[in-house]
Amino acid sequence: MNAIETAAGTRKRGGRAGTDGERAGAGGGRTGTGEASGAVSPCFSVRSLGYVSGGKTILRDISFDVYPGERLGVIGPNGSGKSTLLRLLSGHEPPSNGTVELLGRPIREYPRKRLARMLAVLQQEALPPVAYRVRETVGMGRFPHQNWLGGSDAAGEFAIDHAIRRLHLEHLQDRPLEKLSGGERQRVALAKAMAQEPQFVLLDEPTTYLDYGHQLALMDSLLEWQAERRLTIAAVLHDLNLAALYCDRLLVLHRGEAVACGRPEEVLDGELLRRVYGMEADVFPHPHTGRPQVLLPRPGLHGRPGSPLASSSGPEGAANERGGEP
Numbered sequence: 212m213n214a215i216e217t218a219a220g221t222r223k224r225g226g227r228a229g230t231d232g233e234r235a236g237a238g239g240g241r242t243g244t245g246e247a248s249g250a251v252s253p254c255f256s257v258r259s260l261g262y263v264s265g266g267k268t269i270l271r272d273i274s275f276d277v278y279p280g281e282r283l284g285v286i287g288p289n290g291s292g293k294s295t296l297l298r299l300l301s302g303h304e305p306p307s308n309g310t311v312e313l314l315g316r317p318i319r320e321y322p323r324k325r326l327a328r329m330l331a332v333l334q335q336e337a338l339p340p341v342a343y344r345v346r347e348t349v350g351m352g353r354f355p356h357q358n359w360l361g362g363s364d365a366a367g368e369f370a371i372d373h374a375i376r377r378l379h380l381e382h383l384q385d386r387p388l389e390k391l392s393g394g395e396r397q398r399v400a401l402a403k404a405m406a407q408e409p410q411f412v413l414l415d416e417p418t419t420y421l422d423y424g425h426q427l428a429l430m431d432s433l434l435e436w437q438a439e440r441r442l443t444i445a446a447v448l449h450d451l452n453l454a455a456l457y458c459d460r461l462l463v464l465h466r467g468e469a470v471a472c473g474r475p476e477e478v479l480d481g482e483l484l485r486r487v488y489g490m491e492a493d494v495f496p497h498p499h500t501g502r503p504q505v506l507l508p509r510p511g512l513h514g515r516p517g518s519p520l521a522s523s524s525g526p527e528g529a530a531n532e533r534g535g536e537p
């Protein structure tokens with residue numbers, strides 16, 4: 212059964228993974244890569260992905276593609292399976308069902324070091340507050356490019372300098388991570404990923420801890436970095452407005468299922484917010500970009516029985532709500 216149609220109830224949104232409809236939509240967006248018009252092969256190809264842990268189904272029957280030069284935003288409520296999906300995409304864990312391929316090859320078949328040269332992964336709270344200094348930490352991004360003797364070469368030093376400048380960390384270079392704020396450590400983690408010089412980047416909530424100004428600066432740094440190196444990015448983002456502004460397409464997870472995938476303007480509307488997030492809010496086009504932007508409702512509408520805090524998560528929860536078998 213089509214997971215998107217199933218979970219969406221009456222309405223199908225965006226495209227189903229691997230369909231022509233989805234490919235046609237993949238090139239839209241701020242930078243307008245225009246590459247996913249049908250002839251381009253995907254870099255990530257995910258088919259019928261499922262993940263079960265401790266007897267609980269965390270992800271079910273998820274299929275989608277990510278195309279070269281694309282920015283895919285993964286959105287969904289807390290516990291919907293976004294981080295789990297990113298872990299499976301990165302090859303860190305095997306799926307219980309289905310496949311994840313990178314450039315046509317199962318991701319878990321890549322030798323570790325080769326994969327690390329191609330793919331950077333930024334986990335949630337990627338850097339603990341330890342004694343390593345900022346420059347040293349950014350330099351760790353070069354490990355996949357070094358031989359067993361270690362040490363950095365001119366190209367490595369250049370990549371480290373470039374990443375530090377891009378994330379505006381020059382003044383913090385010699386400071387230990389334990390003496391940085393959470394937001395500063397977040398920027399160091401991204402600089403480390405940049406120094407790695409990957410082709411593909413997976414980011415799990417890269418804007419956590421950042422104020423609005425720093426969120427926008429970080430997202431703009433990502434755009435510049437992407438344009439420079441023709442990166443492909445998949446990012447879990449909680450802020451729907453940021454996701455709609457910066458991503459070419461959005462993949463929406465709800466209780467472990469993919470309920471929509473398409474351009475932000477195809478996916479993000481009041482009905483989706485109500486059904487997936489349990490919130491009543493209006494969506495307006497951004498005055499400069501036309502991208503959908505969520506206007507939060509007046510206070511006092513959501514702290515009642517049936518609010519998202521009271522509802523269950525996971526595909527089983529969704530099935531129970533539908534009154535049927537999972």
Ligand SMILES: Nc1ncnc2c1ncn2[C@@H]1O[C@H](COP(=O)(O)OP(=O)(O)OP(=O)(O)O)[C@@H](O)[C@H]1O
Pocket residue numbers: 264265267269287288289290291292293294295296524525
């Ligand atoms: N190792 C695990 N074993 C069992 N359940 C897990 C495991 N890891 C996560 N879960 C559960 O799987 C579900 C999805 O978790 P995940 O972290 O992927 O969600 P998420 O969408 O990233 O959430 P958030 O937005 O809160 O970060 C949650 O209900 C979580 O409690």
